[in-house]
Amino acid sequence: MTAELNQQALKNAIKYFVAAAIAGSIALATDQVSFIWYPLLAVVMCMDETETRVIAASRGRMLGTVAAGVVGFVVHTVLQGWVALTVSLLILGPILRWCRWQAGLATGVVLLSMLFLVAEYSSLDWFYILNRTIDTLIGVLVAIAVSNLLWPINRLAEIHNLDLKLRQLLSKRLLNIQQLLFGTASAASAAQVPLEGSRLIGQLSQLVNDELRSRPHGAATRKHWRQRCILWERVNHHSMQLLRLISWLPATFDGLEQGPWLN
Secondary structure, eight states: HHHHHHHHHHHHHHHHHHHHHHHHHHHHTTTTOOEEEEEEHHHHHHSSSSSHHHHHHHHHHHHHHHHHHHHHHHTTTTTHHHHHHHHHHHHHHHHHTTTTTTGGGHHHHHHHHHHHHHSSSOOOHHHHHHHHHHHHHHHHHHHHHHHHHHSOHHHHHHHHHHHHHHHHHHHHHHHHHHHHHOOSGGGGGGOOOOOOOHHHHHHHHHHHHHHHHHOTTTHHHHHHHOOOOOOHHHHHHHHHHHHHHHHSSOTTTTOOOOOGGGG
């Protein structure tokens, strides 16, 4: 498991490096990009392990950029300095919530701070806002392209693989519980409740949610994978609780009488 995590971390680091290098190269090769950190910041804020979360982060990044640019320009015509920044932040939050663009709030706050702290007030016009939006769009497009080209995740295959691992893990756990109740297994093993099931269920739920967001009417919906996640979560939770209860049994416990309910 450690080797798998290290391999995944290395892949993510390479994807970040490639996306940042491409975005930086485009920014340096284009005269229209005045501030290289805009596309680089977009790459850092949008890159993720799966393309679904990259697209969601990219959407929030663009919405936050547009909203912050408009609010910053309008407030700039009336106020300046830290007062203008404070008023802009107080206006931006309700506007994003009203438009249901809450995903762009973090981006909007960062961009507003950069606009008021970096840009000269004489240059803060519609043309400046448009250029900064294009700068951000470059980083967003690079992040989406790299995420889809380098090690794209086959979510359905990963979902089936995690489902198989959970089936094997929980089957062994239920068999262990049965042996404990029969008195044929050591009671000391009941005190060691494994957390591997919870980790696998968390990964499975994340992949299923990503698949449902990207393909709402795809195979994940037809095969009821969301309901399967809930079922695995319930089985994992109740089996862990049952192991804890068994660990509290007295040392004189010799096992229950074998009955049909144990099988």
